[in-house]
Amino acid sequence: MTLPKGFGSGGSGSSSADVEKMIGKRVENMTGIITISYIAAWLATFGGTAAGYFYYPWAYPTNSGHYAFIILTIIESIGYLFCVKVMEEGTKKNSNGIIAGVIAGVAVGTILISLFVGT
Amino acid sequence: MAQMPALIPKEVEIQRLKKIWLIVIAMGSVAASVEVDNFVDGSLHQTSIRDSAFTPAHWWLYTHFVALPLGWGSAAIYDRKVPVLRGPNNSMNTGLKMTILGYLATMFTIGVNEMWHFWFVEEIFAVPNHWMFNMGVVVAFIGALAYVVRVYARLVELGAETPGENPYVAEMYKMALEGKLYSRSIP
Numbered sequence: 409m410t411l412p413k414g415f416g417s418g419g420s421g422s423s424s425a426d427v428e429k430m431i432g433k434r435v436e437n438m439t440g441i442i443t444i445s446y447i448a449a450w451l452a453t454f455g456g457t458a459a460g461y462f463y464y465p466w467a468y469p470t471n472s473g474h475y476a477f478i479i480l481t482i483i484e485s486i487g488y489l490f491c492v493k494v495m496e497e498g499t500k501k502n503s504n505g506i507i508a509g510v511i512a513g514v515a516v517g518t519i520l521i522s523l524f525v526g527t
Numbered sequence: 528m529a530q531m532p533a534l535i536p537k538e539v540e541i542q543r544l545k546k547i548w549l550i551v552i553a554m555g556s557v558a559a560s561v562e563v564d565n566f567v568d569g570s571l572h573q574t575s576i577r578d579s580a581f582t583p584a585h586w587w588l589y590t591h592f593v594a595l596p597l598g599w600g601s602a603a604i605y606d607r608k609v610p611v612l613r614g615p616n617n618s619m620n621t622g623l624k625m626t627i628l629g630y631l632a633t634m635f636t637i638g639v640n641e642m643w644h645f646w647f648v649e650e651i652f653a654v655p656n657h658w659m660f661n662m663g664v665v666v667a668f669i670g671a672l673a674y675v676v677r678v679y680a681r682l683v684e685l686g687a688e689t690p691g692e693n694p695y696v697a698e699m700y701k702m703a704l705e706g707k708l709y710s711r712s713i714p
Contacts, residue, residue, distance in 0.1 A: 427536050435545040460583035479563050487556035
């Protein structure tokens, strides 16, 4: 097989080392960065909705902000679940415990924020 | 569509398609978020007719309409590493092109919208300055559907995904693989 420039050892075709080099970081090993991105998105969502009810309480009642925060948290959680599960399917890696723990933690955090944060 | 020879090893292609899939899922979440904000912004404008550009409902809308073309643009940059996803004359995939153009339209409409509201304060859904928001999103959704099905169908072809059991869905994947899903002449 003809490989891109920089790959292969000259006439001997592709080796498994070449394939690994072309792949780079494998998707099933990206659970950490996906999890960090999900938590960052969730915190940003809290920041955005909180800006609404702290700075514009006349237009954005706290209840509306919490409603938006909960809906967006659900959307983000589904995306997080899809990302990790799709990236790990077909491999022996299994991060169900991490997914369950993170989503449970976010769910508890969402409930606490919705109960105690606001104006 | 002429079947392209495998220019990269199968395992490499599967990994690259899945990295594209990650962007697609993220962009899908952002698009879902925009849909929620349609209701938030709409309900706000039913009470306060026109406020300003700088309200949370507008930040939410506008940041997403900037994030979407940039995010899909990053998909287009990475997309070049998967030969089978090339479009006509080795250009960008047609579905991806439509998605980016659609969301670029919404991004430019942010400016059009603000200019309009500088003079006219009404916030009726059907005013002309809102048309391109809606048309842009529709074009982007059509393109994204074509692109997503193409990526998924290729993953099915490579054996990394299980094809749909519903015969109608299975037929759709088959047509996508043959390049007949949205055009019989444009790959």
